[in-house]
Amino acid sequence: MNETLAKTDIKIEQVSTSRVHEVDFSNLQFGRMFCDHMFEMEYKDGAWAEPVVKPFGPVQITPAMNALHYGQAVFEGMKAFYVDENTVHLFRPKMHHARFNRSCRRMVIPETDYETFIGAIETLIKLDKAWIPQESGTALYIRPFIFASEDYLAARVSDEYKYYIITSPVGAYYAEGFNPVSLTTPDGYVRAVKGGTGEAKTAGNYAASFLPAKKAQERGYTQVLWLDAIEGKYIEEVGTMNIHFLKGDTLITPMLTGSVLSGVTRDSVIQIAKDWGYKVEERKVSIDEIFEASENGELTEIFGSGTAAVISPVGKIEHNGKTLEIGNGKIGDFAKRMFDEITGIQYGKVEDRYDWVHEINV
């Protein structure tokens, strides 16, 4: 069946049979099952063509396409939350879209408009509402991405792009309780440098992080704690999270220096902490300062923030053969309160005082 949505003029090709019965909602794994429909839009001859929502499935690409060879590609990661049978919430889609466009600008990819983005997501959510998990802690993960698709093997900016949005039901991150993660600083590796691509959500940043992350995991650590690339002294962020430190009633967060991803959850944590009356410092934070604060007993909590886990307690950091341990294997009170506040807003249980939630009537 084809129909056109007036709002954003998205052409819809619906599946004839849904695959939703194949989903085991009691055992969801991240990014394994994809909803019936996906959004697709192509860029050619200097303009984005007609947007379509169509059955999820393989896409045709040329082996010569730029994204495969030179990595001209960007993505976003956000979530939709089941509130009740008529209501779904998106969390801060405007901020995600603004970052998507910033990533595009850095990677010389043509920008896209918010109306198409939100129209596409609303269309997908309405069509695939049966795929949205309902259990507490679960969500529908939304992955918008754009890649350079021109059939031309030269190391230069592509003239053609493909823009997709795919969605996937994801389970509760903390189904078995909060397990604090352990981090280690990378020996001899850097993630990003000011002026590079660290603040863009682009494919190559992640590819570059896989080897150091693998080495950290082989040594028993969950993830890498990245330090600045010039002095190897200042804390930047974690694999797919920003990081925060609580010292008494001061929340300290590494500032956005140009090499750190500007997290949507990071921004939410900072705004909420200010409202709660905490002193908030966004500044350079050295790894030595954190070890010292831990030794002096001043450091109260360490936690990461990101779309996937929302808040992730950090229990251990290793750096240059020294180890800092914090929290006795438990999530701290501040981190737990922050987790409850943000998830409360996401699921419509806590008042949305910041106008962060975009409600969809399904």
Ligand SMILES: Cc1ncc(COP(=O)(O)O)c(C=O)c1O
């Ligand atoms: C490198 C990196 N840092 C931080 C984050 C956290 O950002 P957000 O809170 O927007 O998910 C992510 C996840 O998107 C990430 O990939």
